[in-house]
Amino acid sequence: MPAAAARRSPLALVVLTLLAERPMHPYGMLQTMKQRQKTSIVNINQRNSLYQVIDRLVRDGLAAVDTTERAENRPERTLYRITDEGRAAAEQWVEQLLASAKPEYPSFPVALSLAMIVSPSRVVEALKARLTALADQRAETRASLADADAMTLPRLFVLDDEYRDAMLDAEMAWMSALVTRLQSGELTWSEEWIAGVAARFAQPEAPETATPPHQPR
Structure with a gap:
């Protein structure tokens, strides 16, 4: 095949x-x-x-x-x-x-795009929990890299761990900055504010057009 x-x-x-x-x-x-x-x-x-x-x-x-x-x-x-x-x-x-740079569809960006349905304080708590989980994953990845160094394993065989470590670092740095913005009030929202934004950007409904009946020949 x-x-x-x-x-x-x-x-x-x-x-x-x-x-x-x-x-x-x-x-x-x-x-x-x-x-x-x-x-x-x-x-x-x-x-x-x-x-x-x-x-x-x-x-x-x-x-x-x-x-x-x-x-x-x-x-x-x-x-x-x-x-x-x-x-x-x-x-x-x-x-x-x-x-390939084909788009992937992980669930975390979906949650970020819909975060406004939850209060800012609850978003902060959820992100802190995620940061803790990511820190554990990064510790495991770095332990794996340390083991590879101890065994003098060629770096070619741990490229996936190096990539994962870099991605975890980047995500945790971005999320930590986001938590800071949320806790300081720089980034915040309320139901009223969300409703106002939704109303401001709402698209006018297109008028309905009647479909003419089929006319037999």
């Missing part, structure tokens, strides 16, 4: 790159993803989703069964390998993702 026709997903791409290293079984993939902290960039909370992705990759011809092994007192395990088509697809997907 052509790479363009296969269904791309972050988890599918991670699985293909793992299989490009060596044949692996699903449990090994899961453990490797956790060890390399890929759980911060792909959602593998449901183990079932990993098996579904592997099945789809096999069905699309991007992965294939390599061998089946059975250890003593353990259930049978299937090792999967990447195919030539899978390697080509993974390379193409990575290049496309690196080059």
Whole structure:
């Protein structure tokens, strides 16, 4: 199957790159993803989703069964390998993702655009809670980077952590400034003020036009 026709997903791409290293079984993939902290960039909370992705990759011809092994007192395990088509697809997907600036639709900007429905004081409390959560995430990311330094792991393999650290820094700085503006009263609102703004920018309703009845020829 052509790479363009296969269904791309972050988890599918991670699985293909793992299989490009060596044949692996699903449990090994899961453990490797956790060890390399890929759980911060792909959602593998449901183990079932990993098996579904592997099945789809096999069905699309991007992965294939390599061998089946059975250890003593353990259930049978299937090792999967990447195919030539899978390697080509993974390379193409990575290049496309690196080059693309396709809009994404995270939920936080949606909440910001609708913040006026909540009082300023409650927005401040919500943002403080988010800042605490982001600080925890940044601490985990920096611990991961420190571990990489301790292992003298080449920086090429932690570019995702470096990017995440930079994005967390930028978001936290912007949010801290926003909280300051809200607490000082520089940025504030009320139901009356919102209603006034809405009335000022309301578009006049277009007059209804009657649709003439169909005239048979």
